[in-house]
Amino acid sequence: MKPQVVKNYQFPQSKEQMPFGPGSEAGVLIEINSGWRNLRPVINQEKCTRCLICWLLCPDGVISKDTPQLEIDYDFCKGCGLCAYECPRKTIVMEKEG
Amino acid sequence: MEKKHFLSGDEAVAFAVKLCRPHVIAAYPITPQTVIVEKISEFVASGEMDCQYLHVESEHSAMAACMGASLMGSRTFTATSSQGLLYMCEMLHYVSGSRYPIVMVNANRTIAAPWNIFGDHRDSLSQRDSGWIQFYVENAQEALDVTIQAYKIAEDPKVSLPVMINLDGYVLTHTYELVDVPPQELVDQFLPAFQTTNKLDFEKPKSLSFSAPPEWQTEFRFQQFEAMEIAKEVINQVDKEFGRVFGRTYGGLIHEYCCRDADYVLVAMGSVAGTARIVVDQLRAKGKKVGLVKLRSYRPFPKEYFQDLGQRVQAVGVIDRDISFGYEGAVYSDVKAALYRPGAQVKTVNFIAGLSGRDITKENLAQMYEPLEALALGEKVSEIQFTGLRWT
Ligand code: SF4
Ligand code: SF4
Numbered sequence: 242m243k244p245q246v247v248k249n250y251q252f253p254q255s256k257e258q259m260p261f262g263p264g265s266e267a268g269v270l271i272e273i274n275s276g277w278r279n280l281r282p283v284i285n286q287e288k289c290t291r292c293l294i295c296w297l298l299c300p301d302g303v304i305s306k307d308t309p310q311l312e313i314d315y316d317f318c319k320g321c322g323l324c325a326y327e328c329p330r331k332t333i334v335m336e337k338e339g
Numbered sequence: 340m341e342k343k344h345f346l347s348g349d350e351a352v353a354f355a356v357k358l359c360r361p362h363v364i365a366a367y368p369i370t371p372q373t374v375i376v377e378k379i380s381e382f383v384a385s386g387e388m389d390c391q392y393l394h395v396e397s398e399h400s401a402m403a404a405c406m407g408a409s410l411m412g413s414r415t416f417t418a419t420s421s422q423g424l425l426y427m428c429e430m431l432h433y434v435s436g437s438r439y440p441i442v443m444v445n446a447n448r449t450i451a452a453p454w455n456i457f458g459d460h461r462d463s464l465s466q467r468d469s470g471w472i473q474f475y476v477e478n479a480q481e482a483l484d485v486t487i488q489a490y491k492i493a494e495d496p497k498v499s500l501p502v503m504i505n506l507d508g509y510v511l512t513h514t515y516e517l518v519d520v521p522p523q524e525l526v527d528q529f530l531p532a533f534q535t536t537n538k539l540d541f542e543k544p545k546s547l548s549f550s551a552p553p554e555w556q557t558e559f560r561f562q563q564f565e566a567m568e569i570a571k572e573v574i575n576q577v578d579k580e581f582g583r584v585f586g587r588t589y590g591g592l593i594h595e596y597c598c599r600d601a602d603y604v605l606v607a608m609g610s611v612a613g614t615a616r617i618v619v620d621q622l623r624a625k626g627k628k629v630g631l632v633k634l635r636s637y638r639p640f641p642k643e644y645f646q647d648l649g650q651r652v653q654a655v656g657v658i659d660r661d662i663s664f665g666y667e668g669a670v671y672s673d674v675k676a677a678l679y680r681p682g683a684q685v686k687t688v689n690f691i692a693g694l695s696g697r698d699i700t701k702e703n704l705a706q707m708y709e710p711l712e713a714l715a716l717g718e719k720v721s722e723i724q725f726t727g728l729r730w731t
Contacts (some may be wrong), residue, residue: 250625259558259559261438261499261536261561261562262436262437262438262499262537262550262559262562263436263547263549263550263551263559264545264546264547264548265544265549266543266545269543308725339443
């Protein structure tokens with residue numbers, strides 16, 4: 242499931258609003274985070290067998306299996322290439338970012 | 340009813356840990372701490388203690404394991420010493436920065452090289468800025484009592500900082516004395532079960548120990564700074580409350596002996612304080628107005644106390660079982676900085692003594708009061724003195 246970016250996230254405005262130590266509610270994303278990617282994984286949907294190895298191994302959990310075809314969330318994919326490396330059918334190609 | 344046991348300092352700590360009912364112990368042996376985790380393992384093996392006892396592969400892992408357990412809301416314990424403390428240094432900062440109230444005993448032992456397994460404070464003092472509360476205890480009874488107090492202080496929601504209890508290697512860890520071991524019911528009454536919101540929770544998922552960018556680091560550091568300031572008050576309160584329940588108090592951040600009308604005083608940490616009190620009695624019998632300040636909490640440092648002391652006495656000597664090469668004893672620097680307020684007339688001298696297990700004898704201590712007397716009389720003495728140094 243594609244995570245929702247919280248628009249207009251309110252940073253703490255006072256001491257009382259500060260989280261206690263470096264810990265806070267999980268899963269709160271306040272901006273898209275993919276600016277450092279220079280290679281983009283692209284799935285060749287025709288060759289994909291849906292074995293889900295990439296889905297399982299993606300360190301950022303950005304590959305979704307909720308859709309008929311696997312989808313990569315490019316807002317949060319960091320371009321590490323692990324999925325392409327591990328795909329048994331070499332179905333994922335790392336393409337140069339524009 | 341309290342039961343008297345004949346215990347070494349290490350064993351007294353193990354008894355205290357048992358009474359505090361931790362959920363997780365991470366154990367990695369190092370002399371002169373090993374007896375602590377050994378004794379605890381016996382308690383676990385015999386069923387007297389119900390906890391997870393983890394055999395980890397290093398001190399770094401020991402602290403990491405405690406952190407992991409603590410972030411699941413568990414009460415944890417580990418013990419280390421010297422090289423082991425240095426090896427877990429990185430994790431010490433992780434734990435304090437993430438605000439996990441882990442309690443650890445460090446059996447004070449010097450740092451190599453030259454290699455030596457005997458006691459001084461160079462290991463723990465080198466971790467001054469790791470964000471841990473640091474206590475120094477004088478005997479096995481205090482080691483037991485402060486371990487119980489430590490959980491209450493660390494787990495106070497206003498504090499939520501880790502605590503390191505320092506126990507002089509061999510002089511305390513391996514020396515036997517009669518120790519009162521309080522009954523479990525009293526400890527349960529004094530120390531309720533650990534409660535925290537700073538933990539992983541399936542109902543309320545959290546991301547913990549996250550990274551904070553330059554825009555927000557300062558605010559988190561300020562939280563740690565404030566927690567240490569609050570800890571000063573909590574340490575004193577917990578000691579008083581401990582006294583009400585168990586009948587023993589230690590004075591909180593510091594313990595004064597014969598200081599009220601003293602002209603000059605020594606400041607000491609750890610086991611040497613016991614010997615020093617005998618010397619104070621001897622000198623008092625000769626009419627010398629001497630006193631002793633036992634510094635119990637090195638961090639948080641009782642700055643306000645020393646600011647006041649600087650107005651009351653003429654000379655202060657600080658015993659450092661360590662040295663910061665290129666300057667002076669670490670404790671001396673802190674005490675001096677607090678004493679010298681504008682207008683303060685107090686004079687100071689630093690004794691570097693008891694390095695790597697060398698005894699600090701009654702004679703040594705009596706001799707330390709001599710330059711203090713000289714300072715009080717307006718004479719000059721050299722500021723940094725190495726006690727018992729063969730030659731210069
Ligand atoms: S690993 Fe390759 S074949 Fe398997 S699901 Fe992913 S893209 Fe498809
Ligand atoms: S490149 Fe890395 S982050 Fe992006 S989908 Fe593949 S495994 Fe996940």
